[in-house]
Amino acid sequence: MQAIPSRLATSERLGRHVFSRSRAKRLSRGKPDHRAFLEAHGVDELSVDRLDYAALEVMREIAIESGKGREGEFQGWAVIRVKDAARNGRTVEARPLLNNVYHAEIVLNISGHSEKRDIQKQHAIELATLATWLGRP
């Protein structure tokens, strides 16, 4: 396993898990879907995996494990670079978990905002605009 620096590099790839088959189909055809970066009401942290420190097969197994109990099979990642994820008030923080040392979060920093849902959507479309698709190996 490659050593994982706690500090994120701007060129690092961050992968957001996609489980919906229809969403994956759309993304794989190069069409956008902002739902890949939209969390539930009130949640302003987006879980991502740091993809550049292990083989994709390893990252796939982590994604499958994290998705247990939810609808749909793991399909792939919506991928965004740290430099794009950490713009317009967002920050990216490495937050390793016991079962996923590659885990990080894109933090929207909107907790005090009065129009929180709209701001969530605004960030989601920006991230979706800049993201690319990476199907599961």
Added chain:
Amino acid sequence: MRKADYHDPWTGSSSPARSYKEAGSASRISPTFVRAPEGLLASSVLRNVASRSAESAEGVKPSYSVIVRDDATPSQYHAGAWLSEALTELLDVDAEAQENGHEPPSQQAKNHAERILESLAPSGEGWPAPSVYPTSDREIAIFFRSDSRRASVLILCASDGQGACFAFADGRGRRARYEDAGEMPDAFVWEQLQKLR
């Protein structure tokens, strides 16, 4: 009366959409010829023409007309081609909502989405084909993205009849909300879409 606010989320500045509309370049939807080169597009466009005709018979004036003919230019064909695909995706929103475990959008949201797509398509030459899908908030999303410009426009038709338009271009976000999605596409929406070309 419409309540629509133009808002720049990064600066926090807001202004009424009405004054924004007056300041912007007003767009007008013109009747446009769209070529129908294959069965799916032809049936979609013809179905919409028929639908509008039926509304006319009931006293509702159609907002535009699409005429199918064979001598349209290739660029006009492309505008029509994404309409066909978008309407096909719109037909699938209930199935996709079910797949994702969400309640499907209302018929009112679907009607607004269909009308907006039909309104945009005749002027949609040079725009990327949009994605059309349901959201967990029971909206229908119409999402245009230009990879080359790193820009996008998201139009949302909510199940309660409201609407919203979110845009991202030149590294900045903008949005407008509408109490009645029937107000879309207005000058704000058209102006954001022009940035995708």
